[in-house]
Amino acid sequence: MKCEIIRDLLPLYIENLCSEESCREVEAHLASCGRCRAEYRNMTAEVPVAETDEERVQKILKEADLFINSKKEVERSFVDRALRVFNLIVFCLAAVCNVLAAAVVIFGYGLRYPSVYLDYKGFLQIFIILYALCPTVISLVNLCIMKRYPGRKKILTRVLSGVLVPAVLAGLIGTVSLFLIPPFCSATSRITAYMKVDKDVEDSVRAAAVCFPAAVPEAAEAAVYHYSKFSTLFEDSWEMEAGWNLPKQEFESEKKRISELRALSQKSETKSGTEYTVSGMVYPEGVSVTVIFDDAAGRIEYRAHFSGSK
Numbered sequence: 312m313k314c315e316i317i318r319d320l321l322p323l324y325i326e327n328l329c330s331e332e333s334c335r336e337v338e339a340h341l342a343s344c345g346r347c348r349a350e351y352r353n354m355t356a357e358v359p360v361a362e363t364d365e366e367r368v369q370k371i372l373k374e375a376d377l378f379i380n381s382k383k384e385v386e387r388s389f390v391d392r393a394l395r396v397f398n399l400i401v402f403c404l405a406a407v408c409n410v411l412a413a414a415v416v417i418f419g420y421g422l423r424y425p426s427v428y429l430d431y432k433g434f435l436q437i438f439i440i441l442y443a444l445c446p447t448v449i450s451l452v453n454l455c456i457m458k459r460y461p462g463r464k465k466i467l468t469r470v471l472s473g474v475l476v477p478a479v480l481a482g483l484i485g486t487v488s489l490f491l492i493p494p495f496c497s498a499t500s501r502i503t504a505y506m507k508v509d510k511d512v513e514d515s516v517r518a519a520a521v522c523f524p525a526a527v528p529e530a531a532e533a534a535v536y537h538y539s540k541f542s543t544l545f546e547d548s549w550e551m552e553a554g555w556n557l558p559k560q561e562f563e564s565e566k567k568r569i570s571e572l573r574a575l576s577q578k579s580e581t582k583s584g585t586e587y588t589v590s591g592m593v594y595p596e597g598v599s600v601t602v603i604f605d606d607a608a609g610r611i612e613y614r615a616h617f618s619g620s621k
Contacts, residue, residue, distance in 0.1 A: 314346065317336075317337055317340045318347060320333060320337050394453075397475075398450040398457070398472060398475070399454060405443070405444075405450065406447050408482075409444060409447055442485035443482035443483075444482070450475060453468050496540070496542075497542075499539075500537045502534050505553065506526075507538075508549070509540050512540055516551070516615075518594075518596040519593055519615040519617070521574040522575070522602060523613050523615070527553075528561060531556065531557060533555060535553070535555070536552070536553045536554075537553075546618060549616075549617050550615070551614070551616075556611075557611060558609070562611065566604050569604075570589060575589070575592065577591050578591035585605055586606070587604040588604070600615045601614040
């Protein structure tokens, strides 16, 4: 058989499409013809082995997996960048707000209020300002984790980022509440300010005034007076004390007035040595009143205390 015919049959032979007789003819010719044998080697070297259906399916599945994984990686990268930007913005804004809040508490309160009340519930109210520090601290921790452990700790960073939103709201509400109703103390010990009180406690002071003289007696000696009012987000409380020495007649007259006073509820009278004490409550405000008479010195001391929720 001629070489031209054999070369035409080689592609069919390589693909196993020749008949058995043609295959024998081709193989016999290749055994005796070096040129056709070389042509056969070249053709078989260039032609890749045909893939089976299973191999093609596996290849398609691998390509699909690579596409899905690359898509997920792009999404994760976008989420990570978004979280990093979000935490950075929260940190910057929260830090600025913290500085402003500290400036208001340190400098602003001194201009508007006599003094900040840092005792009992007043201290708890000042503690509210620490809520505003939560977003700053959480966002800073989150940024450090993202920088030091890129690609790791993702669950932790996302949880912390999710906590930032309620933390920001809590800090905002706490700070605004603190600015609107700060804890402060208003106080005086000037005798000329006798019975001059803050407007928001006038009703309860008026109730206690039934036990206090309307004004400092003209004959009073060694007169002292102290008034302090504490205001917090939770309650108002005040204390009032006054004392002076009186001549015998005025002393006995005031002693009789207090002992016969009907405005006092839960009234109690005690005597210890030269001191005679009358105490009780004035309702409905719930003001606690105590009056102490020192017979030996001719001195009277008035004390009143009130504490009530807003």
